[in-house]
Amino acid sequence: MNCPMEHRKPETLVAYAAGELDGETAASIERHLRVCPGCRLWVAEQAALWKTLDIWEAPAVSADFDRRLYRRVAGEVRLSWWERLTRTLRPMPLRQILPLAATACLLLIASFLVQQPDQLAPPHPGAGLVRADQVERTLDDLELLRQFGAGNQVEAPHADTM
Amino acid sequence: MGVAAAALDYDAELMLRVKDGDGVSFGLLLEKHRVPVIHFLYRLVQESAVAEELAQEVFLRVYRSRSSYEPTAKFTTWLFRIATHLGLNWLRDGKHERGLERLDYNSTDVPIHQISDRRASVEQQLVSDAKLAEVRLAIAALPEKQRAAVLMHKYEEMEYSQIARVLGCSESAVKSLLFRAYETLRARLAHMGR
Numbered sequence: 001m002n003c004p005m006e007h008r009k010p011e012t013l014v015a016y017a018a019g020e021l022d023g024e025t026a027a028s029i030e031r032h033l034r035v036c037p038g039c040r041l042w043v044a045e046q047a048a049l050w051k052t053l054d055i056w057e058a059p060a061v062s063a064d065f066d067r068r069l070y071r072r073v074a075g076e077v078r079l080s081w082w083e084r085l086t087r088t089l090r091p092m093p094l095r096q097i098l099p100l101a102a103t104a105c106l107l108l109i110a111s112f113l114v115q116q117p118d119q120l121a122p123p124h125p126g127a128g129l130v131r132a133d134q135v136e137r138t139l140d141d142l143e144l145l146r147q148f149g150a151g152n153q154v155e156a157p158h159a160d161t162m
Numbered sequence: 163m164g165v166a167a168a169a170l171d172y173d174a175e176l177m178l179r180v181k182d183g184d185g186v187s188f189g190l191l192l193e194k195h196r197v198p199v200i201h202f203l204y205r206l207v208q209e210s211a212v213a214e215e216l217a218q219e220v221f222l223r224v225y226r227s228r229s230s231y232e233p234t235a236k237f238t239t240w241l242f243r244i245a246t247h248l249g250l251n252w253l254r255d256g257k258h259e260r261g262l263e264r265l266d267y268n269s270t271d272v273p274i275h276q277i278s279d280r281r282a283s284v285e286q287q288l289v290s291d292a293k294l295a296e297v298r299l300a301i302a303a304l305p306e307k308q309r310a311a312v313l314m315h316k317y318e319e320m321e322y323s324q325i326a327r328v329l330g331c332s333e334s335a336v337k338s339l340l341f342r343a344y345e346t347l348r349a350r351l352a353h354m355g356r
Contacts (some may be wrong), residue, residue: 011337014344018315038269045348050352051318053347055290058201059210065191065200069218071190073225 013039017046173237180228188228192299195238197274198318199245205313206249208298216252220245239327242320246310246328248280253306293354308343317339 015021016029035042062068173194177188199220223244268333307329314320314328315322326333 009337011341014337014341045352046344049348049351052351053297055293056205061197061200062214064197065214069192069221069300071260072218076222076226085226112318
């Protein structure tokens with residue numbers, strides 16, 4: 001009872017049992033079945049399964065199916081842009097939404113920077129003056145400290161005399 | 163599928179008319195494919211109310227996609243691809259487990275003629291219901307791709323090439339899927355064919 005279908009694809013038997021093969025291929029299978037009890041049994045069982053599966057009938061479609069659908073189709077026209085966007089994104093997994101959100105953020109930042117070019121422009125000349133003032137003040141402080149130090153040195157001999 | 167081949171697909175032509183704003187063509191597509199889509203989804207999710215709800219979503223998505231529609235594949239392939247995607251997603255969400263627990267086969271999912279057939283005796287009806295329950299459970303127990311392939315092949319009579327496009331695999335992979343699925347079903351339902 002070993003199946004000689006090892007010489008060809010066993011899937012061919014499914015197609016044969018379903019009546020899907022062309023005349024020539026079906027004839028070659030029939031020739032094979034005459035000499036192969038294993039395949040004959042397989043085809044008989046497949047035919048029985050086919051009949052068994054036929055007992056499962058689907059129920060009738062609801063009478064208002066079309067009406068419900070057309071009502072939803074009509075509702076499509078009235079959707080706002082935000083509802084359309086959220087509906088598009090809803091079935092997307094997080095790993096697809098995150099890159100989109102990151103890109104949107106980058107675009108927002110880029111557009112913000114483009115609209116405010118002065119923020120990136122080099123500092124205006126006034127900025128240099130501020131720094132000169134600071135340097136001048138620092139030099140004054142140093143001069144004061146130097147004078148203070150010099151004063152200490154003048155007073156030092158008094159200490160020696162004591 | 164090239165443009166020339168697509169020209170032979172009347173459904174694709176209708177869909178292109180829908181794209182141009184022709185609502186009547188959408189109605190024709192709905193009329194032609196409503197029942198096969200609902201029946202396919204019903205056998206996939208095994209709940210008639212859910213199947214109809216999912217089918218509504220399928221046709222709604224077809225309508226929404228009208229402006230971007232290009233006839234790159236057979237219309238039914240596209241349609242069943244959407245249906246399979248929605249049906250399998252529903253099953254993956256685990257909502258079906260609740261449904262399978264209450265498969266009593268006396269619900270409204272049973273075809274009306276089976277209930278109203280007064281000639282059938284109570285005993286015959288019980289045997290018939292039990293057989294039906296076994297078939298449904300055997301198909302529900304198949305891995306999801308095998309299940310979808312069997313439903314498209316056996317009940318919707320779709321070609322291997324079309325099933326392959328719907329499931330996104332090769333034709334030989336579909337043949338192999340079907341062979342394995344039928345082997346499983348034969349083993350499980352063998353006693354019913356005797």
